[in-house]
Amino acid sequence: MYFLGIDIGTSSVKVSIVEASSQQKICSTQYPAVEAPIYSPQPNWAEQDPLDWWSYFKQALSKANATGLYDPKQITAIGIAYQMHGLVVVDKDQQVLRNAIIWCDSRAVALGNKAFEEIGKEFNLNHHLNSPGNFTASKLAWVKANEPEIYHKIDKIMLPGDFIAMKLSGSISTSISALSEGVFWDFQQNELSTTLMDYYGFDSKLIPSVLPVFAEHGQIKKAVAEELGLSSTVTINYKAGDQPNNALSLNVLQPGEVAATAGTSGVIYGVSDQLIADRESRVNTFAHVNYREDAIRTGVLLCINGTGIMNSWGRKLLGKDLSYDRINAMAATSPIGSKGLQVVPFGNGAERMLNNQLVGASISSIDLNRHETSDILRAIQEGIAFAFRYGLDIMRENGLYPQMIRAGHANLFMSPVFRDSFVGATNVPVEVYDHDGSVGAALGAGIGSGYYSDLTEAFRSLKPVYTVEPQYVEQYEENYQQWKEILEIKINSK
Structure with missing residues (x-):
């Protein structure tokens, strides 16, 4: 079957x-x-x-x-x-x-x-x-x-x-x-x-x-x-x-559990047992798949439009004939901080976490004598990771403090540079699983058809492939604060 x-x-x-x-x-x-x-x-x-x-x-x-x-x-x-x-x-x-x-x-x-x-x-x-x-x-x-x-x-x-x-x-x-x-x-x-x-x-x-x-x-x-x-x-x-x-x-179903994805858009999604509402609607709350009136399970969702699409844009511009594996390998040859290059990735429509502003994407601090393709590719992935950190701080304002984030081994989470930048910038470990949305949908069908007696049974075989622990946190923090200054200048100029 x-x-x-x-x-x-x-x-x-x-x-x-x-x-x-x-x-x-x-x-x-x-x-x-x-x-x-x-x-x-x-x-x-x-x-x-x-x-x-x-x-x-x-x-x-x-x-x-x-x-x-x-x-x-x-x-x-x-x-x-x-x-x-x-x-x-x-x-x-x-x-x-x-x-x-x-x-x-x-x-x-x-x-x-x-x-x-x-x-x-x-x-x-x-x-x-x-x-x-x-x-x-x-x-x-x-x-x-x-x-x-x-x-x-x-x-x-x-x-x-x-x-x-x-x-x-x-x-x-x-x-x-x-x-x-x-x-x-x-x-x-x-x-x-x-x-x-x-x-x-x-x-x-x-x-x-x-x-x-x-x-x-x-x-x-x-x-x-x-x-x-x-x-x-x-x-x-x-x-x-x-x-x-x-x-x-x-298997992120209970209060305090958190998942992340980084496909065309990027998301951090935390489960709560409260009806949480961000006062500025920068993050959003929806009924989770196991929501019931008598057992509240909401999903608090941070969405960043400009993530994977920013990485895809960089590939099309700089290495359209290269595979993403090769792009990731090139990015890894640039040091942490991309030699001072900074990328703000918000170029895919209004960003909810920025109060629905159209901030746009940008590349800053270009040194024509120092920066190469590898630096731009790394700065793109670091900039995306910094966007996640910015959003996670908003979620922390709303009472969500993840101690561990789960992600599938897919899209940007397949890049060592992005994974290390994500955990370094957020200072939260990530468990990576060999599951994706289509597998989850198949297991959801098993639950809905009654084949699995409950949600726990449907995920009894789920185990992480590996865990990424934060490293070089101080270095990523310094780079993040520089990135944040650039972002806030752009926001305040609107």
Whole structure:
């Protein structure tokens, strides 16, 4: 028996097949091999075609099936993880009405900020735990205000993972966790926020059926099963945003446990048993995958838009023909501090932890006689690590003091320079695991299907591959303070 995990990322779609009893990954594939396009028809806009995600998934699964390492007919359950905060809109025939407005799109910031003030700061923080900011609800408000001909055709709104589930099964559903990440959920009333819906003038019929995260979200359509080589009895038993799902994949489920990722964006995600709200909405709080009204489990999320995409930009500019392994090796030849070079990586839309400011990316203190490609590559990874440190200090202001952070051996955490810079700058050890979002989604499917009796059983075989301890903390601290001065000059100039 096998479980299929799907991870709808910004750069690609990844699938993993996990054997149920051993909990071992049989294979993983992804598509496309290079970064998927992001369409930006205007400055600070970011869109993707949901049908591209569907095509990428089918091609990734075809590659996995072609390995011959398992019988696709023995897959019994599907779990889906997805890029958070996106907006997909479909009509009554389940046809996509426009490109998805994805997480790093900044067009709705002004609408969200206005709602924060007019609904009331205290109400928003107490009931939604966040400002409407740049989240899904505000993106929908932008469509309503600017594309009324499209808005009036909308039958249902969805997040990216809901769309893939719809394509598989024909069913459309959501969850409390998903609604909270769109800032549609009222935590005090434990229901869809009528205040926000009324403020924006949204009809509640736009919201799909609300189901638990771990539940049956539909059975695969017969025609789709035949096309994909799967059994027609396969069910979708789990859906979650990529960061709650990443935390699940690392068994970060209880208060005080913390996970981190550094893909296209970067995230530190800590679990709390409190309804935490940052007074400035620099970090955000959503319902975790195991949230219940009688057992609160929230995920306090620090998101940095400009992380892996900054590293990718550096590769395209300086070494597009080189592998990331080679890029990492080159960066390692530069000393700690990159010979004084400093990179601020915030060039991928408004940064929530900087109060939704568009600070932009920059390279500072360039010495044309000293600095080489390796120094720039290292400064990029150190600058990303310093951005994590800046955000972690905000989380500490909100009462989260991680003693250990868990991360998957993926993306930037595969770079020794980044790992050492991250733990040196934050002074927090990191446990690294050979798990990723698609594996976590597969195990989530096992939980939702009832194969695993509880969340603990699903992760009984999970063990860290290695641990990175902080070194050269004083040296990283000195460099961080210099980086922070540059950032604050940029912030104050806006």
